[in-house]
Amino acid sequence: MTNIKEVARQAGVSASTVSRVLNAKGYVNEATRQKVLQAVQQTGYRPNVLAKSLKSGRSNTICLMVPSMQNPIFPEMARGVEDVARRSGFTVVLCNTNEDDTVEKAYIDKMKTQWIDGFVVCSSMGRADHIRALRGEGFPLVLVNRFEERDVNRLDIVAVDNFKAAYDAVQYLIGAGHRRIALASGREELYFYRERFRGYCRALEDAGIPLDDALVLRETSGVESFDRLTREVMALPDPPTAVFAASDPKAFVVMHALHDMGLRIPADVSVLGFDNVSLSSMVEPPLSTVAQPLYEMGAVATKNLIHQIRYKEQNGQLPPPVHSVLGVDLIVRRSTR
Amino acid sequence: MTNIKEVARQAGVSASTVSRVLNAKGYVNEATRQKVLQAVQQTGYRPNVLAKSLKSGRSNTICLMVPSMQNPIFPEMARGVEDVARRSGFTVVLCNTNEDDTVEKAYIDKMKTQWIDGFVVCSSMGRADHIRALRGEGFPLVLVNRFEERDVNRLDIVAVDNFKAAYDAVQYLIGAGHRRIALASGREELYFYRERFRGYCRALEDAGIPLDDALVLRETSGVESFDRLTREVMALPDPPTAVFAASDPKAFVVMHALHDMGLRIPADVSVLGFDNVSLSSMVEPPLSTVAQPLYEMGAVATKNLIHQIRYKEQNGQLPPPVHSVLGVDLIVRRSTR
């Protein structure tokens, strides 16, 4: 790799002049400018970003922390992150924790010593203090989707209103005449699942339908557990006529179990999902679901993060945190009626 | 951030001694070693990786180039890449090109100036010369899945035997009694799709079944085009009794169209996919498919890449290229008979 010195030699100038030309900093004679440019051309010189970063303390690199690549919502978010980052000249480092706390912790630790300008994180841990500490340590940070109540007004957040989204979804089901509505609920240590649960409860309550705990399906070991749970709940003397799944993958498992039992969707039981991953339109029947703007969530988070990075560079400190609440869409397809 | 000098000061030694202790290089008195370690503890010192890289010319960072995050095979491969990289102390930079040649080219260009140690690439371009040039320029490189015939023995490749896999798949269909077998084919500029096509043709030929071009469905604009194509082919006077889809997403679209036409799977027509993405077991009916070891492909590619990196460091040049052919599995579920 040819370096700046070599270019300087070829152009018959000093390294600083080359630097000035390339970074358009300070005045430089047009004639020498041309000489430098030509030398750059000839040598095919590319500045060493590493050296630049070492000097400037900025790397134009951000860290994207996701808990899983198997849940399709994360790749979709990642797409939004990558798109915005790339267009703004940032590189993204992919940190997949596989829902493993130890890995997440180790990654944070590693990234801090690395050359990272900021973090977009979907944390796997409910109360991951090492992540929350990041902001205190001066690192730009945006939480996407997964956050805690106490993070509001303390950290930057991008998410949807999970309570309201679930409330509206269940209300839609109730409006369609359902009274026995099961919930395929998610891990309770995650705030957004608690919120969706709360929305479910409130919608029921507001409609004067008593909450029946037998209709609340709680994930035990991975989404596959809903296969058994679905069979069990449908075997009840008074089984549900609709199942609201707190995520699309759960809905798929539920649908599969239902099919397997010979039940028709939506004739016998309606299924409503949450996420709108790309495959939800392709299953049979196409899944009605609450659409989260996944790509946009990643994009907005990254825009915010870059804003923080630039702001910090100019003002020496992080801007006040902003909480972005994006809208959801209830997409009615053919799995509900 | 405290630096090595600060640690040295606290320990009452020189920076070089601290370096020696931390990197276990050269002899160092046990007593001073302890002093250093203690100072490291107290200050919470973390070496600056950037400075290290600048010195060593190695960044322990690899680039993962994928054409899409929407096709679920890539996140799954990415998982394999990330897992192996992380365990070996490497960081992975995510470059998603969205199947855009310009983006891909720009990324390569950018990464070359980033002191990237190596590349794992699923190229979007059939003949991407700037990618192939990488090896010539001394960059460790592994092609996964997407490669050209002429790359064999010139570049490192990880893939399955697409010809044989397709051949076996079609032979299975023929063995089940099918004679009219449609192919939902992929973009022809991709070698592996051509290979799958060739396998389809050969299997037919070997069974004495004439190739009927009307049964070859060619993607026009995205996988959605198979919706129309499926309807058309089923409207033929002599429609197929089985459809072999060159990828699972195509199979999903085909199944969907079939359902929509009121056709039963597999009673009226069998559908066989290719990939075994995680959702293929959840659609209705569960999709029979040729399972590619996606995670493993990413993992093997990364292992190979890291081997190249280490080899190059020791020997000053890249090792001879290796072509890893991984095995596939025909998973028979309930969409075929």
Next chain:
DNA sequence: CTGAAAGCGCTAACAG
């Protein structure tokens, strides 16, 4: 066994 010094490639005062 340990410290001093040089240098990875680049940028930013500071002179001139």
Next chain:
DNA sequence: CTGTTAGCGCTTTCAG
């Protein structure tokens, strides 16, 4: 307008 100098944080001869 341009060159010299210093230094980002670290490793690595080379002396001692």
